[in-house]
């Protein structure tokens with residue numbers, strides 16, 4: 001499946017939720033579907049979108065947080081799975097798009113192209129719900145189920161190593177950062 005199609009299928013579930021993505025192709029694909037102040041595209045800090053999502057999920061337990069990760073990014077920070085599993089926030093959904101490639105920097109193959117199984121690593125790390133969803137419909141159903149389950153879930157979706165034609169986003173990092181921070185503050189205030 002194309003990741004752009006997968007994102008389109010789940011966009012209605014993402015729209016109102018706190019979303020943290022890795023940098024590069026997937027950030028642009030989500031941005032092109034419609035930017036929201038509750039979306040943050042984590043540039044530079046490769047591998048740490050799930051760590052940031054964990055911190056937000058723990059500090060705003062009334063809101064659901066969705067992390068959009070990549071195979072290369074997750075492989076760089078595998079310890080995040082054991083940390084997520086240790087704290088198990090029920091309001092966190094971790095989606096990993098596995099294109100077996102460092103697509104955003106030219107398409108070098110990652111270890112998932114030679115057999116590393118990220119869903120298996122997530123299970124062995126203690127993530128309570130781990131789902132593999134390889135079609136847009138299956139992903140949409142898994143996302144809906146995961147959000148309803150109130151249980152920490154990692155969904156791994158194999159996607160083609162195809163990205164957007166342009167990586168241009170008319171949204172500087174700092175603008176996104178301040179906009180997102182203000183939105184989180186509003187969300188927290190709504191629960192006080």
Ligand SMILES: Cc1ncc(C[n+]2csc(CCOP(=O)(O)OP(=O)(O)O)c2C)c(N)n1
Pocket residue numbers: 022023024025026044045046069070071072073074099101102103104105110
């Ligand atoms: C510490 C660090 N190393 C390398 C990079 C360069 N870099 C940016 S995106 C990326 C690839 C990310 O791969 P993946 O998570 O699989 O996402 P994809 O590009 O395939 O969507 C790399 C290597 C970086 N930004 N930071």
Ligand SMILES: [Mg+2]
Pocket residue numbers: 070071072097098099100101102103
């Ligand atoms: Mg990748």
